[in-house]
Amino acid sequence: MPHISLEEHLPGITGLLEYRLDTxxxxxxxxxxxxxxxxxxxxxxxxxxxxxVSAGNECKFCTAAHTAAADILLGECNTTQMVxxxxxxxxxxxxxxxxxxxxxxVQISGKRVxxxxxxxxxxxxxxxxxxxxxVLIAALFCLYNKYVDGLASITPNDPAYYQTLGxxxxxxxxxxxxxxxxxx
Amino acid sequence: xxxxxxxxxxxxxxxxxRFRSETGKPLYELAQALLRxxxxxxxxxxxxxxxxxxxxxxCMFCMSSHAAAARYLxxxxxxxxxxxxxxxxxxxxxxxxxxxxxxxxxxxxxxRTVSPDDISQxxxxxxxxxxxxxxVLIAASFCMFNRYVDGLASLTPTEPEAYEAMAERMVxxxxxxx
Numbered sequence: 001m002p003h004i005s006l007e008e009h010l011p012g013i014t015g016l017l018e019y020r021l022d023t024x025x026x027x028x029x030x031x032x033x034x035x036x037x038x039x040x041x042x043x044x045x046x047x048x049x050x051x052x053v054s055a056g057n058e059c060k061f062c063t064a065a066h067t068a069a070a071d072i073l074l075g076e077c078n079t080t081q082m083v084x085x086x087x088x089x090x091x092x093x094x095x096x097x098x099x100x101x102x103x104x105x106v107q108i109s110g111k112r113v114x115x116x117x118x119x120x121x122x123x124x125x126x127x128x129x130x131x132x133x134x135v136l137i138a139a140l141f142c143l144y145n146k147y148v149d150g151l152a153s154i155t156p157n158d159p160a161y162y163q164t165l166g167x168x169x170x171x172x173x174x175x176x177x178x179x180x181x182x183x184x
Numbered sequence: 185x186x187x188x189x190x191x192x193x194x195x196x197x198x199x200x201x202r203f204r205s206e207t208g209k210p211l212y213e214l215a216q217a218l219l220r221x222x223x224x225x226x227x228x229x230x231x232x233x234x235x236x237x238x239x240x241x242x243c244m245f246c247m248s249s250h251a252a253a254a255r256y257l258x259x260x261x262x263x264x265x266x267x268x269x270x271x272x273x274x275x276x277x278x279x280x281x282x283x284x285x286x287x288x289x290x291x292x293x294x295x296r297t298v299s300p301d302d303i304s305q306x307x308x309x310x311x312x313x314x315x316x317x318x319x320v321l322i323a324a325s326f327c328m329f330n331r332y333v334d335g336l337a338s339l340t341p342t343e344p345e346a347y348e349a350m351a352e353r354m355v356x357x358x359x360x361x362x
Contacts, residue, residue: 001210002314005313016317019317020314022221025210025211026213027214029213030211033210101336106335106362108338110243110333110334115187128189129188131188131336132200132204135331139327143328145324146291148328150287150324151298151316151320152298168211170220
């Protein structure tokens with residue numbers, strides 16, 4: 001049961017973002033810019049960063065939701081599973097492996113991002129903006145994971161829920177849906 | 185030196201939002217909503233929660249700047265800020281604020297450990313659900329801000345005067361620096 005009263009039909013982050021709107025809007029805007037805005041990283045790559053961080057924080061809701069989004073964007077499920085289980089051998093670029101490693105460090109502590117890993121990223125052609133966005137996506141998902149689990153919001157068990165949510169965030173993005181704006 | 189090419193001599197998050205103002209805008213809006221908008225928690229108490237979480241994350245820039253803002257807002261009671269950062273359970277603050285800080289530190293360490301007992305304790309001391317929500321979100325948000333600031337190795341001033349000057353700006357509000 002959630003620690004505070006949330007709308008029952010809105011599990012995970014979705015009910016929290018309706019609980020307080022003036023904080024939800026900037027969180028949604030930031031996510032939309034980082035995960036759906038123009039970038040030299042693909043949307044799937046950015047969803048993988050979100051997934052890796054959520055898995056590191058052991059946040060089941062966010063891990064399942066962003067795994068679903070990444071899988072839909074990639075058109076297959078193998079890459080995400082490999083990234084989570086065995087990054088070194090995952091079918092992603094060397095640059096992406098380093099960015100995911102940076103994200104994993106940020107998840108533990110910002111202080112763990114060393115000059116040497118940044119140098120390694122840059123030697124593989126990573127831009128400052130890509131490094132910036134990777135660190136900020138990783139930091140943002142620490143916010144999400146802690147928000148979701150800190151208030152014990154509901155984590156559905158049905159995989160179909162995450163498939164639907166994954167489709168929604170792939171096709172509609174992270175801004176507040178019009179059907180939420182006009183309340184039932 | 186910062187990990188990316190941010191404006192030189194500009195400290196902490198201010199250098200990062202000048203590197204990318206598009207993401208800076210919602211970051212400052214979030215800080216403004218959490219720390220400055222009307223709330224039953226005082227601005228001083230909210231700054232204290234921010235500084236406390238930042239100190240647990242060992243983020244010197246956020247800890248020092250939000251401690252300075254809290255000292256400014258507590259005025260004559262500013263001594264409680266350092267007391268809380270040192271040993272919050274024995275600090276001269278309300279039992280409600282202690283219970284909220286206990287929730288905040290759990291969120292900082294591993295949010296899954298916030299227990300129904302922690303929540304009951306806070307409610308018994310008079311905390312509302314809104315205050316519990318806001319405490320969790322302030323703690324979670326500072327876990328983001330701290331990682332952003334340190335993950336990119338932004339400039340961290342070491343002189344206390346630098347933070348006192350920042351605090352004077354922060355109490356006015358969180359507006360994107362030009």
